Amino acid sequence: MFRVIxxxxxxxxxxxxxxxxxxxGNNRIPPLGKFLDPVSGFWKNAEPDGYRGxxxxxxxxxxxxxxxxxxxxxxxxxxxxxxxxxxxxxxYVTATHRLWQMEFQIxxxxxxxxxxxxxxxDSAILKYDRKQRRLGIPVAAERALNEMMKDNRTxxxxxxxxxxxxxxxxxxxxxxxxxxYKLMDYQPxxxxxxxxxxxxxxxxxxxxxxxxxxQMTNALALYGPEMVxxxxxxxxxxxxxxxxxxxxxxxxxxxxxxxxPALPEELIRIAGLTSPNPNVGSNNWVVSGAKTASGAPIxxxxxxxxxxxxxxxxxxxxxxxxxxxxxxxxxxxxGIIIGFNDSIAWGVTNAQRDLIDWYKITYxxxxxxxxxxxxxxxxxxKRIEEIKIRGHESxxxxxxxxxxxxxVYDRNFGGKREPHDYAFRWISHDPSNELLTFYxxxxxxxxxxxxxxxxxxxxxxxxxxxxxxxxxxxxxxxxKYPVRRPLEGKFALDGSKSSNGWQAFIPDRQNVTMKNPxxxxxxxxxxxxxxxxxxxxxxxxxxxxxxxRRINNTLRSSASIKVEDMMLLQNDNYSIKAEESLPxxxxxxxxxxxxxxxxxxxQQLKAWNYNNDKDAVEATxxxxxxxxxxxxxxxxxxxxxxxxxxxTSFNTIRLMKEQPDLKFFDVMExxxxxxxxxxxxxxxxxxxxxxxxxxxxxxxxxRWADYKDTYIQxxxxxxxxxxxxxxxxxxxxxxxxxxxxxPSWRMIVSLDKSGIKARATYPGGQSGNPGSKHYDDLLPxxxxxxxxxxxxxxxxxxxxxxxxxxxxxxDKP
Amino acid sequence: xxxxxxxxxxxxVAYVLERFVGWWGIAVAAALGGYFLRxxxxxxxxxxxxGLLWLLLALYTDAAxxxxxxxxxxxxxxxxxxxxxxxxxxxxxxxxxxAALTGARxxxxxxxxxxx
Numbered sequence: 001m002f003r004v005i006x007x008x009x010x011x012x013x014x015x016x017x018x019x020x021x022x023x024x025g026n027n028r029i030p031p032l033g034k035f036l037d038p039v040s041g042f043w044k045n046a047e048p049d050g051y052r053g054x055x056x057x058x059x060x061x062x063x064x065x066x067x068x069x070x071x072x073x074x075x076x077x078x079x080x081x082x083x084x085x086x087x088x089x090x091x092y093v094t095a096t097h098r099l100w101q102m103e104f105q106i107x108x109x110x111x112x113x114x115x116x117x118x119x120x121x122d123s124a125i126l127k128y129d130r131k132q133r134r135l136g137i138p139v140a141a142e143r144a145l146n147e148m149m150k151d152n153r154t155x156x157x158x159x160x161x162x163x164x165x166x167x168x169x170x171x172x173x174x175x176x177x178x179x180x181y182k183l184m185d186y187q188p189x190x191x192x193x194x195x196x197x198x199x200x201x202x203x204x205x206x207x208x209x210x211x212x213x214x215q216m217t218n219a220l221a222l223y224g225p226e227m228v229x230x231x232x233x234x235x236x237x238x239x240x241x242x243x244x245x246x247x248x249x250x251x252x253x254x255x256x257x258x259x260x261p262a263l264p265e266e267l268i269r270i271a272g273l274t275s276p277n278p279n280v281g282s283n284n285w286v287v288s289g290a291k292t293a294s295g296a297p298i299x300x301x302x303x304x305x306x307x308x309x310x311x312x313x314x315x316x317x318x319x320x321x322x323x324x325x326x327x328x329x330x331x332x333x334x335g336i337i338i339g340f341n342d343s344i345a346w347g348v349t350n351a352q353r354d355l356i357d358w359y360k361i362t363y364x365x366x367x368x369x370x371x372x373x374x375x376x377x378x379x380x381x382k383r384i385e386e387i388k389i390r391g392h393e394s395x396x397x398x399x400x401x402x403x404x405x406x407x408v409y410d411r412n413f414g415g416k417r418e419p420h421d422y423a424f425r426w427i428s429h430d431p432s433n434e435l436l437t438f439y440x441x442x443x444x445x446x447x448x449x450x451x452x453x454x455x456x457x458x459x460x461x462x463x464x465x466x467x468x469x470x471x472x473x474x475x476x477x478x479x480k481y482p483v484r485r486p487l488e489g490k491f492a493l494d495g496s497k498s499s500n501g502w503q504a505f506i507p508d509r510q511n512v513t514m515k516n517p518x519x520x521x522x523x524x525x526x527x528x529x530x531x532x533x534x535x536x537x538x539x540x541x542x543x544x545x546x547x548x549r550r551i552n553n554t555l556r557s558s559a560s561i562k563v564e565d566m567m568l569l570q571n572d573n574y575s576i577k578a579e580e581s582l583p584x585x586x587x588x589x590x591x592x593x594x595x596x597x598x599x600x601x602x603q604q605l606k607a608w609n610y611n612n613d614k615d616a617v618e619a620t621x622x623x624x625x626x627x628x629x630x631x632x633x634x635x636x637x638x639x640x641x642x643x644x645x646x647x648t649s650f651n652t653i654r655l656m657k658e659q660p661d662l663k664f665f666d667v668m669e670x671x672x673x674x675x676x677x678x679x680x681x682x683x684x685x686x687x688x689x690x691x692x693x694x695x696x697x698x699x700x701x702x703r704w705a706d707y708k709d710t711y712i713q714x715x716x717x718x719x720x721x722x723x724x725x726x727x728x729x730x731x732x733x734x735x736x737x738x739x740x741x742x743p744s745w746r747m748i749v750s751l752d753k754s755g756i757k758a759r760a761t762y763p764g765g766q767s768g769n770p771g772s773k774h775y776d777d778l779l780p781x782x783x784x785x786x787x788x789x790x791x792x793x794x795x796x797x798x799x800x801x802x803x804x805x806x807x808x809x810x811d812k813p
Numbered sequence: 814x815x816x817x818x819x820x821x822x823x824x825x826v827a828y829v830l831e832r833f834v835g836w837w838g839i840a841v842a843a844a845l846g847g848y849f850l851r852x853x854x855x856x857x858x859x860x861x862x863x864g865l866l867w868l869l870l871a872l873y874t875d876a877a878x879x880x881x882x883x884x885x886x887x888x889x890x891x892x893x894x895x896x897x898x899x900x901x902x903x904x905x906x907x908x909x910x911x912a913a914l915t916g917a918r919x920x921x922x923x924x925x926x927x928x929x
Contacts, residue, residue, distance in 0.1 A: 010915075033904060036905070720886075720889050
């Protein structure tokens with residue numbers, strides 16, 4: 001009998017070991033027994049071709065039946081009899097395909113990744129979480145939720161959406177958990193209405209946390225105000241603003257009393273925020289019927305974001321009494337964010353504007369319990385953030401809040417030993433209910449509806465474009481913008497005076513707007529918003545200078561525009577930046593002794609047509625050369641021990657041509673004193689060497705597509721689950737595809753009176769399951785610049801669209 | 814022959830039980846197979862029974878899959894896919910083997926008892 005003990009022990013120990021995950025080094029090995037089991041492990045996530053979901057699903061809290069028709073792209077067309085049912089099923093269906101992504105993004109946004117991933121290498125994950133807490137993202141989300149719940153319509157939408165997501169979660173067993181849960185060995189937690197708020201704030205963080213106030217303050221201290229104006233002009237000459245309407249701003253602007261805040265004088269030794277990737281931006285434009293072949297307006301939008309898998313956007317059609325809308329939304333939030341309905345279409349690009357200010361805080365003492373405000377000591381609020389760490393005790397971080405906002409960097413996080421802390425004032429901390437805007441846009445029928453819907457929109461500021469079947473086109477830059485006088489908000493401020501705060505906001509209807517302009521089109525591409533007669537001061541971390549001009553030049557000179565022309569424009573790889581800089585760069589090489597190989601390269605560059613096409617080796621040389629010029633020129637910025645910002649490429653090119661002897665062209669490392677021409681030559685030599693090295697290490701091809709290596713990365717950075725793509729373009733081209741950022745959605749809507757037609761594409765697929773063919777089946781079209789037709793179903797019986805359908809029925813009590 | 818029956822029964826019962834209780838159902842199935850159908854090679858029966866079951870299921874799933882998931886998962890672990898399949902078979906097989914042996918040794922009557 002005792003002979004049973006060894007195998008029994010072996011079995012029990014093996015089952016125990018294989019049923020749990022183990023951390024080895026920095027990696028977590030999943031529970032191998034569960035994970036490798038073909039019946040319920042990862043093998044189960046491999047979908048066969050032609051996989052279809054269930055035909056019938058019973059849900060609680062449904063008021064009636066809901067029909068969901070999936071088309072061959074796995075876009076759900078949801079037909080419900082009530083709004084409550086519509087959002088419930090939207091939640092359920094979205095969770096079916098994207099649950100892991102939704103959850104992971106929320107954990108990232110709310111600073112809770114450590115609870116899944118542990119502290120990470122060099123505590124990188126913990127630092128990330130602490131930063132999210134200290135930026136006040138949780139506070140912003142709580143305030144947003146409060147506002148959402150005050151309005152019946154948005155309250156219903158988020159509550160029902162949440163219920164739908166939760167019913168999906170409750171239906172899960174280990175076998176049908178998404179792959180990443182099995183890999184990382186954790187379970188989904190219940191969804192909450194707060195998480196819908198986090199989704200919106202996460203977008204705010206991506207889009208309107210651009211800021212350079214600290215960098216500007218340091219530049220001011222180091223170089224003086226004239227140099228700051230030279231290096232960082234707010235409105236760069238020669239660009240095409242979103243709305244050019246000199247003298248046309250027909251309203252009484254809000255003016256501020258009192259003296260503008262003093263310019264600061266000190267250096268600030270905190271890091272400044274990581275700049276959002278400058279490639280985050282977008283294009284949109286609308287062409288009126290006067291310029292199109294069909295006579296109907298055409299609206300185009302391609303938002304540029306970090307291209308990830310699962311994809312940023314989830315496409316759907318929502319149909320219920322009073323609403324029939326299609327487009328893309330954020331997985332986990334109700335409604336459609338970019339799209340069209342039976343009467344109108346809309347799109348968004350990021351409106352660059354500085355919506356952050358840093359306020360210098362003076363504490364009474366080291367306890368940081370009181371800070372100076374208007375001659376008194378006001379109490380601070382200390383918020384203790386608990387950061388749970390997987391497998392360890394929680395980490396507690398105390399964040400000091402002032403009336404301005406949280407103190408992000410202090411003696412415990414990111415700050416060197418400084419006498420002052422700076423509080424972070426961010427527009428997205430203010431309560432607002434953006435969901436109401438999208439609710440309104442989803443149901444809008446005409447221009448007035450569009451304008452009313454936008455009045456609820458506070459952050460992140462966006463350039464909204466609009467078109468209606470009845471023929472109107474418009475653009476409106478909408479957000480909650482502080483009224484500023486020249487230079488206000490560009491630098492850090494003294495937090496001991498409340499008069500330094502945002503005294504007033506631009507009235508919504510005084511935001512830059514244009515309806516039915518004479519030129520027959522509107523457009524925006526993250527450029528400066530208005531002409532110089534617009535009565536409000538605008539500054540931002542940076543503005544775009546190239547895409548907008550290419551778009552406007554093309555639209556200005558075109559007539560009888562067709563949808564195909566718009567497809568070409570969205571995929572246009574032409575670089576105005578190269579056109580405006582390369583000739584000067586090549587001239588600088590005159591009389592420089594070059595080897596035959598180098599001469600060959602120079603000839604190729606001279607002959608180049610400035611298109612960043614897939615095969616263009618010239619694009620690689622130019623891009624590498626320009627980046628080297630930037631790095632050599634602004635080495636003072638890179639090497640500085642305080643936060644500084646590089647001027648824009650546009651401004652650098654201007655300085656290169658107009659002020660070649662500017663002291664910044666001197667390369668610090670060398671004894672000699674360089675000017676622009678020297679820097680261009682040095683950069684050329686360095687580029688040749690760099691690319692030779694690159695070829696040695698990475699394979700012989702420096703075709704642009706191979707060098708750029710467009711990479712759609714997995715959300716958790718699991719390399720095998722990402723996709724490398726051959727694609728042209730660059731961030732200054734209309735086709736703003738950089739390495740990991742690019743057009744996350746390309747949409748072209750033709751507002752024909754006979755029925756709206758839309759075409760679209762995005763770099764990924766509707767399913768978040770890496771084992772499904774729908775994980776990346778939309779990627780080929782995106783990478784070749786082709787589009788899918790979006791089936792805008794009129795009724796649920798439209799069988800032309802059908803791939804399969806699921807009928808949701810109410811649970812009988 | 815009895816060995817083959819033992820192996821097949823273990824495989825079948827494992828397949829059924831797994832769906833109800835999860836992966837460790839293979840251990841229960843193998844233990845039952847070891848207890849009721851004892852042979853001279855119980856460990857091997859459990860090993861082959863579960864190992865073969867998992868091998869066939871994994872290969873079938875992989876062949877039918879639309880997007881090469883097994884290749885991707887193998888890449889995540891930086892191993893070739895064949896190794897991933899091999900580890901799958903080993904994990905199932907080893908657990909099945911020890912469980913079958915446990916079941917066999919639990920049985921009070923020895924297989925070839927000296928006393929009749």
